[in-house]
Amino acid sequence: MKDNSSQASNPLTRLWRNQESRGVIIQIITITLLFAIIALIGRNVVINLAALDKEFSFTFLTWPAAYDIGFSPFLEYTSQSTHLKAAAVGLLNTLLVAITGCIFASILGFTLGILRLSKNWLVNRIAYTFVEFMRNVPVLIHILAIYSLIITLMPPVKKALDLGGGQFFISNRGFYMPSPVFEPGAWMVGVAMIVAILSVFLFRRWAKKVQDNTGKIYPVFWISIGIIFGLTGIVFIAAGMPLSWDVPALKGFNFKGGMAIKPEFLALWLALSYYTACFIAEIVRAGILAVSHGQTEASKALGLRNNRVLQLVVIPQALRIIIPPLSSQYLNLTKNSSLAIAIGYMDITATLGGISLMQTGKEMETMILVMGVYLLISLCISGYMNWFNRRIKLTER
Amino acid sequence: MTDHQPSPQYLPGTHPDLPPPVRTTGPIAWMRINLFSSPLNIVLTLASVWILWSLLPPAIEWIFIDAIWSAGDRKECWAQMDAPRDGACWAFIRGSFELFVYGWYPEPERWRVNLSFLLLVIAIFGVLKDNLPGKKYWLWFAVFFPFIAAWLLVGGFGLVPVGTQKIGGILLTIIVGVTGITFSLPLGILLALGRRSHLPVLRAVCVVFIEFIRGVPLITLLFVASTMLTYFLPPGSSFDLLMRVLIMVTIFAAAYIAEVVRGGLQGLSSGQYEAADALGLTYWKAHRLIILPQALKISIPGIVNTFIGLYKDSVLVLIIGMMDILGLGRARLNDPLWLGLAPELYLFIALFFFLCCFSMARYSLGLEKKLRTGHKQ
Numbered sequence: 087m088k089d090n091s092s093q094a095s096n097p098l099t100r101l102w103r104n105q106e107s108r109g110v111i112i113q114i115i116t117i118t119l120l121f122a123i124i125a126l127i128g129r130n131v132v133i134n135l136a137a138l139d140k141e142f143s144f145t146f147l148t149w150p151a152a153y154d155i156g157f158s159p160f161l162e163y164t165s166q167s168t169h170l171k172a173a174a175v176g177l178l179n180t181l182l183v184a185i186t187g188c189i190f191a192s193i194l195g196f197t198l199g200i201l202r203l204s205k206n207w208l209v210n211r212i213a214y215t216f217v218e219f220m221r222n223v224p225v226l227i228h229i230l231a232i233y234s235l236i237i238t239l240m241p242p243v244k245k246a247l248d249l250g251g252g253q254f255f256i257s258n259r260g261f262y263m264p265s266p267v268f269e270p271g272a273w274m275v276g277v278a279m280i281v282a283i284l285s286v287f288l289f290r291r292w293a294k295k296v297q298d299n300t301g302k303i304y305p306v307f308w309i310s311i312g313i314i315f316g317l318t319g320i321v322f323i324a325a326g327m328p329l330s331w332d333v334p335a336l337k338g339f340n341f342k343g344g345m346a347i348k349p350e351f352l353a354l355w356l357a358l359s360y361y362t363a364c365f366i367a368e369i370v371r372a373g374i375l376a377v378s379h380g381q382t383e384a385s386k387a388l389g390l391r392n393n394r395v396l397q398l399v400v401i402p403q404a405l406r407i408i409i410p411p412l413s414s415q416y417l418n419l420t421k422n423s424s425l426a427i428a429i430g431y432m433d434i435t436a437t438l439g440g441i442s443l444m445q446t447g448k449e450m451e452t453m454i455l456v457m458g459v460y461l462l463i464s465l466c467i468s469g470y471m472n473w474f475n476r477r478i479k480l481t482e483r
Numbered sequence: 484m485t486d487h488q489p490s491p492q493y494l495p496g497t498h499p500d501l502p503p504p505v506r507t508t509g510p511i512a513w514m515r516i517n518l519f520s521s522p523l524n525i526v527l528t529l530a531s532v533w534i535l536w537s538l539l540p541p542a543i544e545w546i547f548i549d550a551i552w553s554a555g556d557r558k559e560c561w562a563q564m565d566a567p568r569d570g571a572c573w574a575f576i577r578g579s580f581e582l583f584v585y586g587w588y589p590e591p592e593r594w595r596v597n598l599s600f601l602l603l604v605i606a607i608f609g610v611l612k613d614n615l616p617g618k619k620y621w622l623w624f625a626v627f628f629p630f631i632a633a634w635l636l637v638g639g640f641g642l643v644p645v646g647t648q649k650i651g652g653i654l655l656t657i658i659v660g661v662t663g664i665t666f667s668l669p670l671g672i673l674l675a676l677g678r679r680s681h682l683p684v685l686r687a688v689c690v691v692f693i694e695f696i697r698g699v700p701l702i703t704l705l706f707v708a709s710t711m712l713t714y715f716l717p718p719g720s721s722f723d724l725l726m727r728v729l730i731m732v733t734i735f736a737a738a739y740i741a742e743v744v745r746g747g748l749q750g751l752s753s754g755q756y757e758a759a760d761a762l763g764l765t766y767w768k769a770h771r772l773i774i775l776p777q778a779l780k781i782s783i784p785g786i787v788n789t790f791i792g793l794y795k796d797s798v799l800v801l802i803i804g805m806m807d808i809l810g811l812g813r814a815r816l817n818d819p820l821w822l823g824l825a826p827e828l829y830l831f832i833a834l835f836f837f838l839c840c841f842s843m844a845r846y847s848l849g850l851e852k853k854l855r856t857g858h859k860q
Contacts, residue, residue, distance in 0.1 A: 112682055116688060130716060133718050134713070206531075207518060223833040223837055227832055230809075231829035421701075456703055464698040
């Protein structure tokens with residue numbers, strides 16, 4: 087008796103027909119191919135670099151960068167500084183626009199999402215039109231358009247628009263506002279603020295415990311606000327108000343004093359924020375719609391007031407749906423901030439991946455560093471959002 | 484008026500229907516319900532009206548009423564207005580329209596571009612239209628379309644060769660978009676299958692690849708394509724920048740498609756896999772006949788969203804110096820004749836992208852609704 091299908095004469099065919107050994111064979115082939123490709127690329131890189139008399143090393147990071155960076159709010163940077171420092175300035179600028187952008191995009195996105203759900207027909211339609219138009223146009227066009235609007239339509243510095251009581255100005259060179267000056271004793275206010283935030287944190291945990299055990303609900307939000315502003319305010323007055331404002335004033339050809347926000351940052355931040363906000367608005371809307379109406383009705387039947395329904399029933403459930411896509415929007419915003427290079431905002435792509443690359447000719451090294459930085463940022467954001475997501479996840483029995 | 488009192492002259496049940504009360508139907512009731520239902524809504528409505536009132540009339544005036552449609556340069560444009568910049572100077576867009584569509588594609592060969600656009604429309608029509616006789620052949624045509632278009636545009640084999648550096652404008656935007664869309668879908672499906680494979684090595688390779696591509700911005704990949712890729716190739720060899728960019732864009736979109744398709748695959752119950760195994764189907768047959776048709780159906784919205792994103796991302800080629808519609812437009816802005824007409828340019832380009840992407844989004848929405856009727860919940 088011979089079973090033709092399982093008794094192939096060739097041992098190789100038999101190996102291939104066995105599911106386990108076939109898996110092993112496929113994996114061995116994959117590994118071999120992978121290493122062959124890596125070896126081939128490595129060999130090509132070595133030969134090509136040798137032909138161009140280049141060396142693969144990161145020592146260029148200690149060379150003087152010899153270019154200026156117009157916007158470096160955190161580090162002292164001159165054109166004598168090293169490429170490493172230029173990269174650090176770029177990284178901080180990327181993080182600055184990413185973090186402030188995420189905050190503003192969230193606020194705007196949640197507002198737009200709620201407006202999209204409004205029963206008011208006019209508001210609903212306006213929000214819909216805004217969201218649909220903005221999110222269907224590439225973000226690069228938004229950035230360039232906003233930038234050119236600021237540059238061409240705003241008045242020159244000498245005729246800067248006064249936006250309020252001689253404190254805030256806008257011109258085609260940026261937005262000027264008073265900057266805080268900390269006088270001796272300001273550290274006490276800082277400490278008070280940290281203590282206030284810590285005690286709010288503890289108070290909320292305690293209030294939640296009380297609510298879980300007894301059902302008694304404290305007005306947590308108002309008490310928190312009271313603690314933060316009250317404690318900080320008392321210490322502020324007690325320490326003799328150790329804070330004054332440095333008001334920008336027009337002197338000669340430019341503003342002196344105060345804080346200046348460059349048009350590059352302003353354009354990038356605004357465009358990234360409202361573009362991402364449109365996506366967040368749709369996510370928020372979908373999340374809130376996904377909470378079934380029965381939940382709202384049930385909680386009203388239990389006698390909860392409208393804001394409690396939102397706070398205790400609808401928002402916690404909607405957040406579970408909202409968080410995962412929201413985190414990918416934050417990632418998108420961070421990655422889109424690399425478009426800064428188009429308007430000359432000096433982020434990590436423009437410093438290390440742009441000018442440093444051109445000056446040193448170290449394409450491989452700079453690109454590896456830039457990509458590594460973005461990968462690291464992405465990993466951090468997704469790690470944090472995963473942790474947050476786990477925390478609010480439905481705990482099932 | 485005592486209409487609401489039934490008149491005695493009618494027998495019970497014969498009274499003609501009265502018009503409904505004004506408070507429950509008609510425009511006034513509609514406004515009461517939709518615009519003025521609560522104090523907050525009244526405030527919101529008034530605020531919206533105020534915003535529209537202060538934005539719309541000036542915008543319409545600028546775009547249509549005071550706009551100039553034909554002029555030789557911006558000075559001529561402004562001479563026709565009450566004051567410079569009073570209205571839009573659409574003469575700028577009209578004058579540059581051919582450049583914006585064809586780039587520097589040689590004039591006598593432009594019929595090839597037009598023919599490719601026509602074939603593209605036919606291919607899209609064949610894919611999207613239902614109940615088309617001979618649907619299979621339409622689909623095959625769509626599969627071969629990118630190759631036919633590539634031959635038409637680049638030339639060779641009997642046509643005059645045209646260098647890829649001559650390709651620009653909307654043509655380039657559409658080439659990048661269509662190539663990315665066509666090739667990223669199969670590649671993305673393969674990556675998704677690899678990521679769900681039982682073989683650890685295959686899975687690891689796919690996971691690292693997908694996560695790496697998704698973790699970096701497209702710009703850095705385009706920089707790699709423009710500056711670094713030549714190092715990876717055998718010495719002395721080089722290939723076209725457009726080709727390198729197309730490969731990078733395809734890979735980039737494939738990683739995102741892979742994640743969308745993986746979501747669809749995870750959405751299937753394991754019973755489907757077991758049933759396919761029980762029928763004795765091989766891996767590929769099971770996927771082709773049972774798994775993928777269902778998984779892809781679930782992932783259509785995500786796939787179309789990725790395509791829209793890819794289409795919008797095609798403008799980034801401007802940053803590595805390729806002249807798509809945005810790049811050409813910006814170059815044109817530096818032309819002394821048309822200096823500083825940025826609002827007109829950006830509005831035009833924004834409108835172009837809005838029309839493309841919004842219609843894709845609406846189509847996907849319609850498709851989603853159509854497919855959902857199959858299994859009502």
